[in-house]
Amino acid sequence: MQPLKVLSVFGTRPEAIKMAPLVKMMEKDPRFSSRVCVTAQHREMLDSVLALFDITPWKDLNIMKHGQTITDITVRTLAGLQEILKDYRPDYLLVHGDTTTTFVASLAAFYEKIPVGHVEAGLRTGNIYSPYPEEMNRRLTGTLATLHFAPTQQNREHLLKENVAPDQIFITGNTVIDALLSVIQPDYDFRDEKLNRLVSEREAHPLVVMTCHRRENWGAPMEQIFEAVCRLARRYPHYRVIYPVHLNPAIGKLAETTLGREPNVHLIQPLDYAPFANLLNAATLILTDSGGIQEEAPALGKPILVMRTETERPEAVAAGTVQVTSVETEAIFRAAVHLLDDPVVWEKMARAVNPYGDGQASRRIGEALLYGAGHLSAPPDKWEGERKNNRDYC
Structure with missing residues (x-):
């Protein structure tokens, strides 16, 4: 039997x-003939991950341009993939999640009648403009996909409500847990003396790690978020807040003029994945408007406050390890104070269920691809969501 030809596009x-x-x-698996095509919707941040995991793309569309719009990304990606797919014709095209690259690559594959496998399928907020444009990207990709790799049972239920056939959905857990567990190290060297010092002193000066960059939070919502963090910094002067600031100049300017005034708030450059994951592992509390961190923090046993109005990842909210605060200053401040002032509440949140995986999602997805192509007689085992923290797997 010939190896299954899979083209992964991200x-x-x-x-x-x-x-x-x-x-x-x-x-590593001879049952696959695997190639990677990157669009470079991001450039430097993408390249750092490729280097970390030693991945050499077969094709690189290199579409990133200064000041690019969503339309620019869409047009250049669709045009760039057209000839690649016509020539290579993989058995499956794999995409991930909710980016414009994901949706457009799925559309390009549909035009060539190539089956699409959607990794991290079935996440929904119910609001097409939040997160924007990610929510609609996910829905459109779900419409185009043949195989749906849902991290959780709830994601599967969303797809079933959208009339996806049950035998096309596989519950796999989330591949981010596979990636995370591969880079966490107990005595990680950040190669930055300031970060090493901050992390080494966390017993006396606990760390709050924050990220804030979402498009729907630009402007007034981000001002409210930053004001909440300023209030926290003043209330807890022995804590240290570390904020890897997004490269968007408008975000950087606002951060400097507000958060930069607080002596225990440390604004740093964006981190590559391995140091960032290990920084999360050193935190006492995580504040974020990001999506993926909502999956990573539960695996590390870290309470997380999500500074958004809704989340497409409600499983961790239901489990108790994530709380959605809204973007209002007072709500964020009160939620953080409640956690930091009450060790019982903090411990309960830190020890809550991790619903996102056991580090075996990649294996399950691979087996589902082989099963879908008729190369395996039985489907993969299903991720059931064990009632323990993923720190137990480390």
Whole structure:
């Protein structure tokens, strides 16, 4: 039997992180003929992940341009993939999650009648403009996909409500746990003396790690978020807040003029994946408007406050390890104070259920691809969501 030809297409750092363990698994398995095409919707951030996981793309569309719009990304990706798919014709095209690259690559494959496998399928907020444009990207990709790799049972239920056939959905867990567990180290060297010092002193000066960059939070919502963090910094002067600031100049300017005034808030450059994951592992509390961190923090046993109005990852909210605060200053501040002032509440949140995986998602996806192509007689085992923290797997 010929190896299954799989072309994985991704373009951003989060996609690369979550696709890397799957790509590496297929590289080692003779049942697959695996190739990678990157769009470079992000450039430097993508390249750092490719280097970390030793992935060399077969094709690189290199579409990133300064000041690019969503339309620019769409047009250049669709045009760039057209000839590649016509010539190579993989058995499956794999995409991940919710980026514009994901949707457009799925559309390009549909035009060539190539089946699409959607990794991290079935996440929904119910609001097409939040997160924007990610929510609609996910829905459109779900419409185009043949195989749906849902991290959780709830994701499967979303797909069933959208009339996806049950035998096309596989519950696999999330590949981000596979990636995360591969880079966490107990005595990680950050290669930055300031970060090493901050982490080494965390017993006396606990760390709050924050990220804030979402498009729907630009402007007034981000001002409210930063004001909440300023209030926290003043209330807890012995704590240290570390914020890897997004490269968007508008975000950087606002961060400097607000958060930069607080002596215990440390604004740093964006981190590559391995140091960032290990920084999360050193935190007492995580504040974020990101999506992927909502999956990573539960695996590390870290309470997380999500500074958004809704989340497409409600499983961790239901489990108790994530709380959605809204973007209002007072709500964020009160939620953080409640956690930091009450060790019982903090411990309960830190020890809550991790619903996202056991580090075996890549294997399950690979087996589902082989099963879908008729190369295996039985489907993969299903991720059931064990009632323990993923720290137990480390």
